[in-house]
Amino acid sequence: MLENKKIIILGDRDGIPGGAIEKCLENMPLDVVFSTTECFV
Amino acid sequence: MDLENQKRVKALAEEHGKENIIVLLGGADAEASGLIAETVLNGDPAYAGVLTGVQLGLPAYHVLEPEIKNDIDPGLFDENLSMMEMVLEVDEIVEEVSSIRKQFLGD
Numbered sequence: 063m064l065e066n067k068k069i070i071i072l073g074d075r076d077g078i079p080g081g082a083i084e085k086c087l088e089n090m091p092l093d094v095v096f097s098t099t100e101c102f103v
Numbered sequence: 104m105d106l107e108n109q110k111r112v113k114a115l116a117e118e119h120g121k122e123n124i125i126v127l128l129g130g131a132d133a134e135a136s137g138l139i140a141e142t143v144l145n146g147d148p149a150y151a152g153v154l155t156g157v158q159l160g161l162p163a164y165h166v167l168e169p170e171i172k173n174d175i176d177p178g179l180f181d182e183n184l185s186m187m188e189m190v191l192e193v194d195e196i197v198e199e200v201s202s203i204r205k206q207f208l209g210d
Contacts, residue, residue, distance in 0.1 A: 064174050068119045070126045078129030082183040083166050086175045
């Protein structure tokens with residue numbers, strides 16, 4: 063379902079950071095257009 | 104959801120079209136994940152950011168939901184996500200995020 067989609071990644075510092083999600087999508091036919099890691103204080 | 108990120112998401116939805124976008128969440132718990140899912144689907148429930156009253160209708164999934172997990176290479180999943188899958192309350196997160204999708208997208 064991710065194929066050929068524009069992906070927005072909203073990671074969480076206390077959960078799964080954006081960078082970890084990005085690494086999982088490597089080599090997939092999709093386009094990560096924004097990736098960040100939010101911090102809830 | 105972070106106010107600056109609301110601006111970025113709104114601009115990206117306008118640029119690429121909501122039908123082409125999927126939002127992936129890494130939230131630590133059901134409440135945090137649900138709030139972000141609601142924000143990108145139906146507007147900011149905290150009435151704080153630019154998405155207040157803006158129904159972008161972007162499909163949001165937590166990265167540990169089966170629909171997403173099954174798309175990810177198992178080796179990369181093990182390397183990057185399996186540890187957090189053991190720590191987080193995955194069932195609660197899945198139930199919350201999927202129910203919000205159902206509420207606002209009907210699926």
